Amino acid sequence: xxxxxxxxxxxxxxxxxxxxxxxxxxxxxxxxxxxxxxxxxxxxxxxxxxxxxxxxxxxxxxxxxxxxxxxxxxxxxxxxxxxxxxxxxxxxxxxxxxxxxxxxxxxxxxxxxxxxxxxxxxxxxxxxxxxxxxxxxxxxxxxxxxxxxxxxxxxxxxxxxxxxxxxxxxxxxxxxxxxxxxxxxxxxxxxxxxxxxxxxxxxxxxxxxxxxxxxxxxxxxxxxxxxxxxxxxxxxxxxxxxxxxxxxxxxxxxxxxxxxxxxxxxxxxxxxxxxxxxxxxxxxxxxxxxxxxxxxxxxxxxxxxxxxxxxxxxxxxxxxxxxxxxxxxxxxxxxxxxxxxxxxxxxxxxxxxxxxxxxxxxxxxxxxxxxxx
Amino acid sequence: xxxxxxxxxxxxxxxxxxxxxxxxxxxxxxxxxxxxxxxxxxxxxxxxxxxxxxxxxxxxxxxxxxxxxxxxxxxxxxxxxxxxxxxxxxxxxxxxxxxxxxxxxxxxxxxxxxxxxxxxxxxxxxxxxxxxxxxxxxxxxxxxxxxxxxxxxxxxxxxxxxxxxxxxxxxxxxxxxxxxxxxxxxxxxxxxxxxxxxxxxxxxxxxxxxxxxxxxxxxxxxxxxxxxxxxxxxxxxxxxxxxxxxxxxxxxxxxxxxxxxxxxxxxxxxxxxxxxxxxxxxxxxxxxxxxx
Numbered sequence: 001x002x003x004x005x006x007x008x009x010x011x012x013x014x015x016x017x018x019x020x021x022x023x024x025x026x027x028x029x030x031x032x033x034x035x036x037x038x039x040x041x042x043x044x045x046x047x048x049x050x051x052x053x054x055x056x057x058x059x060x061x062x063x064x065x066x067x068x069x070x071x072x073x074x075x076x077x078x079x080x081x082x083x084x085x086x087x088x089x090x091x092x093x094x095x096x097x098x099x100x101x102x103x104x105x106x107x108x109x110x111x112x113x114x115x116x117x118x119x120x121x122x123x124x125x126x127x128x129x130x131x132x133x134x135x136x137x138x139x140x141x142x143x144x145x146x147x148x149x150x151x152x153x154x155x156x157x158x159x160x161x162x163x164x165x166x167x168x169x170x171x172x173x174x175x176x177x178x179x180x181x182x183x184x185x186x187x188x189x190x191x192x193x194x195x196x197x198x199x200x201x202x203x204x205x206x207x208x209x210x211x212x213x214x215x216x217x218x219x220x221x222x223x224x225x226x227x228x229x230x231x232x233x234x235x236x237x238x239x240x241x242x243x244x245x246x247x248x249x250x251x252x253x254x255x256x257x258x259x260x261x262x263x264x265x266x267x268x269x270x271x272x273x274x275x276x277x278x279x280x281x282x283x284x285x286x287x288x289x290x291x292x293x294x295x296x297x298x299x300x301x302x303x304x305x306x307x308x309x310x311x312x313x314x315x316x317x318x319x320x321x322x323x324x325x326x327x328x329x330x331x332x333x334x335x336x337x338x339x340x341x342x343x344x345x346x347x348x349x350x351x352x353x354x355x356x357x358x359x360x361x362x363x364x365x366x367x368x369x370x371x372x373x
Numbered sequence: 374x375x376x377x378x379x380x381x382x383x384x385x386x387x388x389x390x391x392x393x394x395x396x397x398x399x400x401x402x403x404x405x406x407x408x409x410x411x412x413x414x415x416x417x418x419x420x421x422x423x424x425x426x427x428x429x430x431x432x433x434x435x436x437x438x439x440x441x442x443x444x445x446x447x448x449x450x451x452x453x454x455x456x457x458x459x460x461x462x463x464x465x466x467x468x469x470x471x472x473x474x475x476x477x478x479x480x481x482x483x484x485x486x487x488x489x490x491x492x493x494x495x496x497x498x499x500x501x502x503x504x505x506x507x508x509x510x511x512x513x514x515x516x517x518x519x520x521x522x523x524x525x526x527x528x529x530x531x532x533x534x535x536x537x538x539x540x541x542x543x544x545x546x547x548x549x550x551x552x553x554x555x556x557x558x559x560x561x562x563x564x565x566x567x568x569x570x571x572x573x574x575x576x577x578x579x580x581x582x583x584x585x586x587x588x589x590x591x592x593x594x595x596x597x598x599x600x601x602x603x604x605x606x607x608x609x610x611x612x613x614x615x616x617x618x619x620x621x622x623x624x625x626x627x628x629x630x631x632x633x634x635x636x637x638x639x640x641x642x643x644x645x646x647x648x649x650x651x652x653x654x655x656x657x658x659x660x661x662x663x664x665x
Contacts, residue, residue: 244615350448
């Protein structure tokens, strides 16, 4: 789950990392009122995506009037498909240096990874490309935490009061990452102010979806996913449905098999209308799945591809067939069933619809693609 | 990480609904389940097997070390279950649970590394050794899908892994073992680890490597594949998936160039692996490589 800057920064503040004074505004007038209090400010679009600056979503304002104008302009923008509903109005900070700092879950080292660069102010891909030598990578054993010695050795070339402040901030950043079950906790830029203190000018936080439950009400301040109406329906019911551009409807089980079904449709010259999987514990949702996939008006044929491991094909097929009369599919349907429960599932299909499963997935896919043309 | 017939297996969380169903299937197939663990139900019998309060208690009642633990407990209990299994001296742990917080995963993987234990998963469908035993949620008992043979199959996904084994068996090939590594972003056994295991396994003559978009495990495995003489064929799911979207598996997401289908295909082909556009093409490609 992604968090917008205004929802992420309080997490830094909670562990003692300084952030600029400011507040959230939903109109030009609200922005002007904030600017009145804090003086020269920066107005920043609040959307859960990067590259806001390049999209015109960040502006400096010297006066309340300017803040009003910039806020009104930014609030009318749409950035990477997200309409801007609020702006963060923050005090301008005189900067002497910009750094990049982040802690993330690293699949290669199977532990937390601290990333730091003395070259900040651009995104991490750009840093990795332009200044690969300047990027510090410090793998951390989560059982031991971030050790002061290791950090001391890892961070080179920064001296004086600035160094002490920086090391302290990195230690606190790690604390914020741990306490909030972060997948990523990133400060970019982390700046040194004229008095040597470090201040987080931006913050990007991604909460591990698997940890939402134990993080209490933290998820309430997360950014809602951008979902279509059907995608929201899928989420409410409890399965993953992603709407795509094509016309072959897909109902499958397991993430890997569902992606493969889409790949096969594409390989045989068709285009998938959706990703929809009812694997894992969702295999009892066959009925609801059939309803959602057929609610998409672009669907010209439906491919039902079940291959049971944990998900039992007899239970999934039973669910789909139960919904059959009610949903009354108006498009041709093609079945491929194999794995756990296949004999029972195929018998049900024969009894209820007089239909048979294709011997292989590829044959079912080819027939579904042909029918959608 | 292949589980062999004679190895004893402890099921942590055996009294749950899924665990009960699958423990019965495993026992029927020949897996030597000695019992299970449920801290709240110590002392009862379940499926005619003893239930202990901890893996440590289970270990005390055995003459020999327990070979393998199969973890099927709800997500909040996985970390303590794995640490318990490690303390009980178990050195092969297969975690089937989905949605385990990643910080917990990193914690017990660090402990497992120190103990020299092998962890498979989390979020894996398990391990199948046809004709011997299986540990997990896999239709090992379905003879259309699994028959003993010489093809090693590696897959993140259980459903797709099942399809590939089915295709192999229908084409007249057999399976030496299936290793499900799991769909999570941070997992114990990687594609490369599983590949190395099959490289050293005497029964395995050829390998089907089933990858997925996202992460860099396939690229990493390609480096090892370069050093191998056994033929490898591969299918990677997700060529038709739009970038920036999580496709069900938390690990299956393309960010920028990282994790893209094209990058993985290039790395594997550069290492001499045949990459095919659909899984049904794998058996013929492997047969050709095995005879050539």
